[in-house]
Amino acid sequence: MSQKNETAVLALALVLTVGIVGVGAWWFANQNSGGNLNILTPNQKNDSNLSIQERMSFGEKTLITGDITPLKKEGIQALAAQNYAKAITNLESSLKLKLNDPEAVIYLNNARIGSGKNYTIVASLPVGTDPNVALEILRGIAQAQNEVNTSGAIKGVPLKVGIANDNDNPAISKQIAVSLVKNQQVLGVVGPNTSDATLAAGDIYNAEQLVAISPTSTSVKISNFSRYVFRTVPSDFMAARSLANYMVKKLQKKNAVVFFNSQSNYSQSLKSEFVSSVSLEGGQVSSEFDLSKTDFSAAKSIEQATKQGAEVLMLAANAETLDKALQVVQINQKKLNLLGGDDIYTVKTLEVGREQAVDMVLAVPWHIKGNSQSDFPQKSRQLWRADVSWRTALAYDATRALIAALERNPTRSGVQQALSSSDFSASGASGAVRFLPSGDRNTSVQLVKIVPGTRSRTGYDFEPLQ
Incomplete structure (x- = not known):
C-alpha cells in the first residue's frame, strides 16, 4: 500500500474513533467493565512518590478517586474513625445511588466486620494507572466477598478485603x-494484574510463603515459577495452542506473521508460544514484527508479510501497543486472516477496527456467553446491573479459590497446601477452579470472533465460537 493510501486509512480510523467514542465508552462501561457508568481516567496527580501506607486501604481511605459520592466519603471517614454503624449506614446509602461501586461494597463488608475476627486477603491492582481494570477486578473480588459473608462466612468467620495500588509497576x-x-493477618493476595508485576512480586511471596493468585497474568514464565504463585487465567501456552490449531485446522492456513511488543513479558510470551504451536501444527511463522520499534510501519510490515506468502496476521500486542496493532487491522483491509490475544479483547478493537476487524478470532480467558450452565452471569448482573468482563469473572474465581482454601486451613501454609492438593476444587464463574502442579489453572481458553451485532452499540460484537 502506498504512503498516501496508508495515511488515508489511518485518518479514516481516527475519524471513526472520534465519531463513536461516546457510544463505545457507554458499552465499555455497561458491558466490558461491569457497568461503571462513569468511565474513569488515570488519576491526574502524580502518585509515583506515594508511600506504601498511602497505597493501601481496608476502608479508611478511598483509592479510586474518580466520582466519589458524598455519602461514600462520609462512610469512609466513619470507618477510619471506627464508627462502624455510621460507616455501614452511609456506604449502604451510597450504593443505592451508585450500584456498581465495588470499592464501596468491599468497604461496606469490612465495616460490617468491624473489629471482629476475620480472615484477611488483599488485592494488588493498578488503581492509579488503570482504574477501569482495577474496577473490573474489584467487582469479582467484591462479589465473592459479598456471597461468602452473607451465607455463613468461612465457617462463621467473615472475609475482610484490603486494596493496594501497585500501578502495574513491578518495583x-x-x-x-x-x-x-x-x-x-494477610493470608492471601489476589493479583497482581500484569505478568511483569506478578513475576517481580512473586519473588517476595515465594520467599516469605504467602499465596498470591493472579486473575490476569498469562506469561508462561509464571508456570512453575513458585509454589506460592497461582493464577486463574489460562497461560499463553493454552491461548497460542488454540489459535494455532484454529489457524491450521479450521482456516487451513499454514503461513503466519506475528506482531508483538518486545518490551512486554506477556506479548513476548504469547508470540513465542504461538510460533512453537504453529510449527507443531505443521505451519510456519515467516516473520515477526516488533510493534515497540519507533520506525514500525504497519503498511511496510504487511507488504513484507504478503511477499513472504503470509496468509494470517497474528496480533500478540499488549495494551501499550494496541493502537499500532489496530493500524495493522485497518491497513490489512481484510485481505489476510486476523488472529489475536486477549489484550485485543477490548471495545477499542470494535470501535477502530469496525468492518476491517470482522471475522478476527481471539483467544480469551472467558466470555459471558461461553457457558450456558453457569449462574454467574445472572448473579453478577443482579449485583452490578450490567454484564461483567473476563477480568471480573477470573478475579471472582481467584477469590473463591482463596475462600475454599481458607475453609480447609486458615493459615498461610494451609492455604498453599490446600490449593496444591490434587483434590482441591472451588466453584468458579464458569465451572470448577482447579490448579495444576505448575500453579496454572486446569482449564482451556475460549475462542471468540468479531461479528456484526447490536450488543456493544458499536455495530460489532465478540461472540464465542463453539
Missing part, C-alpha cells in the same frame, strides 16, 4: 509484597 508491586508478607 511498586514488589514493595507492596514486602509490606504484605510482614502483616501476619
Whole structure:
C-alpha cells in the first residue's frame, strides 16, 4: 500500500474513533467493565512518590478517586474513625445511588466486620494507572466477598478485603509484597494484574510463603515459577495452542506473521508460544514484527508479510501497543486472516477496527456467553446491573479459590497446601477452579470472533465460537 493510501486509512480510523467514542465508552462501561457508568481516567496527580501506607486501604481511605459520592466519603471517614454503624449506614446509602461501586461494597463488608475476627486477603491492582481494570477486578473480588459473608462466612468467620495500588509497576508491586508478607493477618493476595508485576512480586511471596493468585497474568514464565504463585487465567501456552490449531485446522492456513511488543513479558510470551504451536501444527511463522520499534510501519510490515506468502496476521500486542496493532487491522483491509490475544479483547478493537476487524478470532480467558450452565452471569448482573468482563469473572474465581482454601486451613501454609492438593476444587464463574502442579489453572481458553451485532452499540460484537 502506498504512503498516501496508508495515511488515508489511518485518518479514516481516527475519524471513526472520534465519531463513536461516546457510544463505545457507554458499552465499555455497561458491558466490558461491569457497568461503571462513569468511565474513569488515570488519576491526574502524580502518585509515583506515594508511600506504601498511602497505597493501601481496608476502608479508611478511598483509592479510586474518580466520582466519589458524598455519602461514600462520609462512610469512609466513619470507618477510619471506627464508627462502624455510621460507616455501614452511609456506604449502604451510597450504593443505592451508585450500584456498581465495588470499592464501596468491599468497604461496606469490612465495616460490617468491624473489629471482629476475620480472615484477611488483599488485592494488588493498578488503581492509579488503570482504574477501569482495577474496577473490573474489584467487582469479582467484591462479589465473592459479598456471597461468602452473607451465607455463613468461612465457617462463621467473615472475609475482610484490603486494596493496594501497585500501578502495574513491578518495583511498586514488589514493595507492596514486602509490606504484605510482614502483616501476619494477610493470608492471601489476589493479583497482581500484569505478568511483569506478578513475576517481580512473586519473588517476595515465594520467599516469605504467602499465596498470591493472579486473575490476569498469562506469561508462561509464571508456570512453575513458585509454589506460592497461582493464577486463574489460562497461560499463553493454552491461548497460542488454540489459535494455532484454529489457524491450521479450521482456516487451513499454514503461513503466519506475528506482531508483538518486545518490551512486554506477556506479548513476548504469547508470540513465542504461538510460533512453537504453529510449527507443531505443521505451519510456519515467516516473520515477526516488533510493534515497540519507533520506525514500525504497519503498511511496510504487511507488504513484507504478503511477499513472504503470509496468509494470517497474528496480533500478540499488549495494551501499550494496541493502537499500532489496530493500524495493522485497518491497513490489512481484510485481505489476510486476523488472529489475536486477549489484550485485543477490548471495545477499542470494535470501535477502530469496525468492518476491517470482522471475522478476527481471539483467544480469551472467558466470555459471558461461553457457558450456558453457569449462574454467574445472572448473579453478577443482579449485583452490578450490567454484564461483567473476563477480568471480573477470573478475579471472582481467584477469590473463591482463596475462600475454599481458607475453609480447609486458615493459615498461610494451609492455604498453599490446600490449593496444591490434587483434590482441591472451588466453584468458579464458569465451572470448577482447579490448579495444576505448575500453579496454572486446569482449564482451556475460549475462542471468540468479531461479528456484526447490536450488543456493544458499536455495530460489532465478540461472540464465542463453539
